[in-house]
Amino acid sequence: MKYLPLFFGLAGRTVVVVGQGAAAERRAMLAQSAGALVRRLEAAASGDLGGVAAAFVATGDFEHDRLAVDIIRQACVPVNVVDCPDLSDFIVPAIIDRDEVVVAVSTGGASPTFATILRGRIEALLPERIGALARLAASFRAQVNGLIADPGARRAFWRRLIEGPAGRLALTGDASGARRLVIGDLHAVRQAERPIGGAYIVGAGPGDPDLLTLRAARLLQDADVILHDDLVPPAILGRARRDAERISVGKRKGQAGWAQKDIEAEMIRRVRAGETVVRLKAGDPFVFGRGGEEVEALRAAGLPVSVVPGITAALGVAASVGIPLTHRRLASAVTFVSGHSAAGAHAADWPTLAARGHTVAVYMGATEAASVRDRLLGAGTSPSMPVAIVENGTRPDERVSVGRLSDLARLAVSHTSRGDAGPSLIIVGEVAAFAASEEQLLEQVS
């Protein structure tokens, strides 16, 4: 190791910055962000260096830099020269600053750009609110140290606080919920009880595992149990911790699955038993996903629950096949509607959906394609309005059909008649013509 990484407490101490340019300005701001009192100098003079904690030099001229370093060293003040590790006593790392949590990356001066690239990679792995998590731990430190004498048990408590339900709530921004959980855990320690777990209602996105959110991917690694919909593909379940229990609670059309109240009861039972429960749903949990009912059930039971959004099918599918759902010239609004509303189960405002410049994304609509067509035609949509049907959107077996509204029912048959038919989404509107159908793509290559 060429340099020993240390964190230097500069709050209230004087730091000298020699030089005037942008690099000097950046060093001055950096020192200020650590609470230092910054003294700016055009050139170093020994009279200016009494009681100084550290110095930065950035004159933009090597000879001037060297002269400044000589004077600063005589005053026994540690010095850094921008872009010149050979003249420096210490170097400045690439920094990730998330409040209490600071990560410093250095290549020992070999390549600041490489350090910056590494910082970017590490930054992507760190939750945005990691500083809040550190603050949460700090605020309970004295209490925990007072209550738990055994060092092993104390370590286990901290690990659970940071990696368990309370830590995850803090990372979602629910500071008071996280505090409540830690207080509950401390109470359980006092009573020698097993603490309760937590429930996460997580959107899995449309199917491509790379479209999981970072938070969803992390929770899949933390879960004790995953209660998942049938629509969630194996490629996504494959991202979960190997030992996590996986339970399919979804129902395919026409087949019996778990009743909604049984799913909720199972979540409640497991959270009470201390488990981290991930309820994994296709797309987004709050878009035709019954996530709202599960949140209500957990809250009514007085248990912690948080929701992790996912990319809903319409957004994933549209991006995958190249349909802009809104378009400056062609569409100024988009509506997500359930196919069941065409079949009469729920009311939809079909005249509004049929208006020009309106894109309609129909979920669960392929088997109701004839009713969707009739409703839209009845409300005034042109029979020649472009439509696209996307089956298994974003997945390796994605299939697209493009045509006209008058032909929707016929187009849908090939997406519903096979035994292994996947989920399909219908998009109706001028923008649907942007999707290239299978046949068109084949024509382009042949």
Ligand SMILES: C[S@@+](CC[C@H](N)C(=O)[O-])C[C@H]1O[C@@H](n2cnc3c(N)ncnc32)[C@H](O)[C@@H]1O
């Ligand atoms: C019960 S809804 C769930 C929607 C989900 N919560 C969401 O936000 O995407 C199921 C419907 O979503 C649509 N769907 C989900 N994933 C899809 C995919 N990969 N490709 C096409 N449609 C999809 C289909 O219309 C399917 O019938």
